[in-house]
Amino acid sequence: MKSSYFNMLCWVTMILCFSSCVSRKDTTYFYEPDELEVPALIAMEQPAKSFITIQPNDELTITVSAIEQEAALPFNPPVVGASNVSNGAVSVGGTPQLQTYLVDSNGNIEFPVLGTIYVRGLTRVALAEKLKGMIAAYVTNPIVNVKLSNFQVSVLGAVQRPGTYTISNEYLTIPKALGLAGDMQIYGRRDNVLVMREENGKVTKAYLDLTDNSVIDSEYYYLKQNDVLYVELNDSQRQAGSLNPNSGLFISVASVLISLVVLFVR
Structure with a gap:
């Protein structure tokens, strides 16, 4: 009996050891095999950037300037600051900010x-060029600057800091988005990262393998405004989450009972 009990413990230990092993491919971005002759230099083509297009509910900051700045003033919204109310009096202070233009559901803005x-x-x-052509009828050689003010992406799931992030640069790759969220946790699945995107009233989903170099060829490699990046838990963590929280206690009690049985029947 004692021998069989010892053998059982050995088998359980071996199973746990093998089940805890994780391959390098499962935890490495843009994986390359170890047998490469020159692993230090790997050339990958720069993917074509997915240019951001303006959509309903976007907020745009548009400024117009010219050599004769007074002529451009009517095309610029007034600069506003934060308002404070104290004893019934309203005061304006804080850092001045340009007003933004909200794109309505029909895709329009109201411009001065x-x-x-x-x-x-x-x-x-393209919008800057369009406005420049229209404003040229009123202002000589106008300069138009357009910026997307509410470019946000959400990074959720098995990352260090899940949340919604506002981006100042309209070119955001998946690795950079993960960097904003503190990178993936070790038990996140790198081979099945989900990108959800809403365009033209439809939501599309793409599952990407970040361990594969060819992921940079995907049209989802560059994120767009309001994209959602979701990192799934790996199988072991998902199964652990489905276990009864008292499973550890039950296993401990069972181990004690087995030990007592072995002692009495020895």
Whole structure:
């Protein structure tokens, strides 16, 4: 009996050891095999950037300037600061901010002097050129700068700091987004990362393998505004989460009972 009990413990120990092993491929981004002759230098082509296009509910910051700045003033919204109310009096202070233009559900903005302008589907550069052409009828050699003010992505799941992040640069890759969230936790699945994207009233989903170099060829490698990046738990962590929280106690009690049985029957 004692021998069989010892053998059982050996088998359980071996199973636990083998089940805890994780391959390098499962925990490495852009995996390359160890047998490469020159692993220090790996050339990968730069993927084509997915240009951000303006969509409904986007907020745009648009500034117009010219050599004669006074001529451009009517095309710029007033600069506002934070308002405070104290003893019934309203004061304006804080850091001045430019007002933004909200793209309505039809894809339009209301612009000073020019009125309603359709902007949906345009890139930031294309909109700047469009406005420049329209404003040229009033201002000599205008300079138009367009910025997307509410470019946000959400990074959720098995990352260090899940949350929604506002981006100042419109070119955001998946690795950079993970970096903002403190990178993946060790038990996150790198071979099945989900990107959810809403465009033209439809939500699309893409599952990407970040251990594969070819992931940079995906149209989802560069994220767009309001994308959701979700990192799934690996199988072992998902199974652990489904266990009864008292499982550890039950196993401990069972171990004690088995030990007592072995002592009495020896």
